[in-house]
Amino acid sequence: MADRRTWGLLAEFENPATLLHAAERARDAGYKNFETWTPFPIHGMDRAMGLKGSKVGWIVLGGGLTGLAGALLLQWWTSAVAYPMVIGGKPYFAWEWATPVTFELSILLSAFGAVFGMFALNRLPRPYHPLDRIPRFRKVTDDAFFLTIEATDPKFAQAREFLEQAGGRNITEVPA
């Protein structure tokens, strides 16, 4: 047992309201690496957990601007520099005909930024998670509300006591 590591502590809560309250207490007690698990989104949970705004917007912006610049550069360079050809009596380069591709590529790379940025920030895909080994945790897709505190949290030493005081039931140690 000496080499067995602990991922964190799992506690069950009776309903969304008690979980929300527990999340507020965890936030106020200074816990950083904790997470709540519910079958459906709970209004106000972001605030209760003290979550900051997602960074994914900046990734989307970066993707969009890359698409914008890349599309303009590609169209201008191919049509006006590398291989100039008159097509339909139009100028070698004009913002009018360049706009549809520029628009589409901006949208495409923005969407990539949104989807893959979200994956990266959530560290997905993750085929295995320590919680998968806790059979009771499967109820999270149905009618159970959990709060976990990870072992990496600086205040993990007091976590069990905290969860008991916060009204957590069936407090379980989750092996890594």
Next chain:
Amino acid sequence: MAATAHNRATIPAQADAGAANGVFKIGLGLGVVGLAGVGGAFAVDHKQAYFSWLTAFAFYTTIALGGLFFTMLHHLVRATWSTPLRRAAENLAANLPLMAVLFIPIVIGMHDLYHWSHAEAVEGDPILKGKAGYLSPTFWIVRAVIYLAVWNVLAWFFRRTSLRQDETGDVGLTFKMRKMAPAGVLAFALTISFAGFDWLMSLNPHWFSTIFGVYVFAGATMSMFAVLALTALWLTNRGGLGNSLTIDNVHDVGKLMFGFIVFWTYIAFSQYYLIWYGNIPEETVWYKVRLENGWQWYSRLLAVGHFALPFWVLMSRHAKRNRLVLGITAVWLLVMHFLDHYLLVSPTLHDHGPHPATLWMDAAAMLGIGGLFVAFYARRFTKAAALPARDPQLAAALEYDNA
């Protein structure tokens, strides 16, 4: 029944009547001043005055129509979140009777505004001869009466039913409005498109664009959201409803305003792009006038001011949740909505370049119609609740939270 009574007791829905009455009086005063200016404009140059009147008329009618559209869309998609904003939209649409009255000068000035209304002009023009079946003065008036009648009936129905629910709290009225919404939206789409063709596109009767109706609609909806944002900001501040409406409700209006900035641009570009690419003189003539002799600066300002600038400003959620930034952007978008309609109407008269010397006539018409428009709009907030007080969805909508 007990539950609805409880809701009414706990949700403040009545705007501060004193503050709304103040806006009513200021609006009425400015309207009178503006109308005096319009009188002066008619004395100086009646042809220009009719064009200025049409610009202002289109500006405000589209905003009122946006209110009608938002009301019907709310019922069509069974929305919850927009419930507290619906009364403001209904109040905007309730200005449509006013717009019907203000349409009369356009009928009187028809021959000054519309080249195709002169029989002798049609006689020597094969293109206009081909369109004479549609563009005939009598048929044009009949159509205008139909558009205005359809809009007024719809606006009256949705507002009256909604107000009745304030009194009775009857959930059945919600279903009644939902039942009416699909037919209403269908009638709306056809009438606003054809009104755009008849009143604005036919200023240049040789020119045509099938997307023109969508273009008018896009600007109408965007500017309606600007007015809705300003109304929501007013209601949460001077209107005294800061405990019911929150910045989360305002934020949602900001999002849709942002969305319709993009939608307007998408439609405006789609129209321009196909004509630019096709490069057929009978189509390009409309843009040629607007891209030469000084008008190109107005067109460029429209592209930057109606799209590029507000797009980057409103992109951030912090901007949409900041009362000052959102308010200034909404006012700016209304200025751009005016520029949009100024560019639709004025180059017909001044096809050799802009004529800033007559801008005071446009300003007078904007002030005259605008004063009355704002006054009657504000007055409705003193007559009835500013939120649909006993709509069963109101409580849920007000709890909504943009996390």
